[in-house]
Amino acid sequence: MDSDAERSGATRRDAIRYCGVAGVGALAGCAGSEPPEGPNSTDDGGNEAGSGDGGSDGSGDSSADDGSYTASISPTGEVTFESPPETVFTRLTHHAGMAFALGRGNDVTALHAPDYYDGLWNQFVERLPGVSLDWSGLYSSWQPDKEKLYELNSDVHLADPAWITRQDAWSRDDIDEIGERVSPWFGNSLSDRHQEPPAEWAEGYQYYGLWEQFEIVADAFRERERYEALAGVREDLLATIEAGLPPESERPTAIMIAAADVEEIYAYTLSNPGFLTSHTRPLGPRDAFEGSVESGTVVDFETILEADPDVILYLGGFEPGTDMAGRRAAFEDDPVGSEVTAVRNDRVHPQGARYQGPILNLFQLEMTAKQLYPEAFGEWPRYEEGPYPEIPEAERLFDRQRVADAINGDL
Structure with a gap:
């Protein structure tokens, strides 16, 4: 571990210079003063407008004569890169998923619950020819230790400093120290459900849609071509969905739940606004709870039966250790749960994760479209275990090979 004396010298990462907007780790030599706000948008099929004025192009990508370039994201501000980052610290899987989509999945140095998400993500990676991913054994970064960030020595911290400072162990000074002496912060997480940022980060905090932020991150990695290839797949998928959606009055009611057991x-x-619903909002199912239940609320079988959804979406159903057959049986064997319409009609379906990167988002859009609207988009196979089902090619809503080529850089 580096000593304090060693840390007081030159920065740990000469390839990247960190320039903060709104007072974050400003260093001499940072180029430009473009604002951190990204564009307002209707990304992910819903209103993703942010709190900024939307007057900049978000990425702030520009190049200097010396080959360096800048990118900007809220809340960090503008960062000047001498070269694209290679090793990537992440905390949440929407950021790890962005690194994966840009061909750097195996360059991630940390993420929350790495073994769990390695297993979950690889259920989907199985369907991408020639693509591999290994997050097993990485540092678990839900509550990151500052000393560990020095040890990891990552080229960029693809994480939201505003969220990091919610933890008692981290101050604004700690954020600045890592940004200056190791490498910059470049990520946004409070866009997940448009959470209120801490007061010291609140001014100008911008909310982004999943793919809007992915575009900004791609520019920071100098991966515009990969981004555009994947964005094209998504545009085609959303067009297919839009063309096939039935009128709102004919759509099923649905709920999304997560539970290790039926007691909780x-x-x-x-x-709701935010990238956590970027795979359900474009599909427009009717909320069986009719707005009476907020995210994270604990419900019981009686509450679910009162809502009586046509479809139940079960988060974490694709995790390799999850027993989907057992979870369905828990409803079927209960005198109240067995009366729910979704249970009686065998429409209790697995989901992956809400903190989804771009690739998981594509799979989950396809999967959820089939689960909600089988007449329009083809039947969803009854899933109990194993990787994402092998959908017949004629029934797929997006091209796996196009996605694999983009990740592998075969453009």
Whole structure:
């Protein structure tokens, strides 16, 4: 571990210079003064407008004569890179998923619950020819230790410093120290459900849609071509979905839940602003709870039966250790749960994760479209275990090979 004396010298990462907007780790030599706000948008099929004025192009990508370039994201501000980052610290899986989509999945140095998400993500990676991913054994960064960040010595911290400072162990000074002496922070997480940022980060905090932020991150990695290839797949997928959606009055009612056992069932919303609903909001199912249940609320079988959804979406159903057959049986064997319409009609379906990167988002859009609207988009196979089902090619809503080529850089 580096000593304090060693840390007081030159920065740990000469390849990247960190320039903060709103007072974050400003260093001499940072180029430009473009604002951190990204563009307002209707990304992910819903209103993703941010709190900034939307007057900049978000990425702030520009190049200097010496080959360096800048990118900007809220809340960090503008960062000047001498070269694209290679090793990547992440905390949440929407950021790890962005690194993966840009061909750097195996260059991630840390993420929350790495073994769990390695297993979950690889259920989907299985369907991408020639693509591999290994997050097993990485540092678990839900509550990151500052000393560990020095040890990891990552080229960029793809994480939201505003969220990091919610933890007692981290101050604004600690954020600045890592940004200056190791490498910059470049990520946004409070856009997940448009959470209120801490007071010291609140001014100008911008909310981004999942793919809007992915575009900014791609520019920071100098991966515009990969981003555009994947964005094209998404545009085609959303066009297919839009063309096939039935009128709102004919759509099923649905709920999303997560539970390790039936004693504690958490319910989650399907259409609120933020990237956590980027795979359900474009599909427009009717909320069986009719807005009466907030995300994270604990519900029981009686509450679910009162809502009586046509479809139940079960978060974490694709995790390799999850027993989907057992979770369905828990409803079927209960005198109240067995009366729910979704249970009686065998429409209790698995989901992956809400903190999804771009690739998982594509799979989850396809999967959820089939689970909600089988008449329009083809039947969803009854899933109990194993990788994402092998959908016949004629029934797929997006091209796996196009996605694999983009990740592998075969453009």
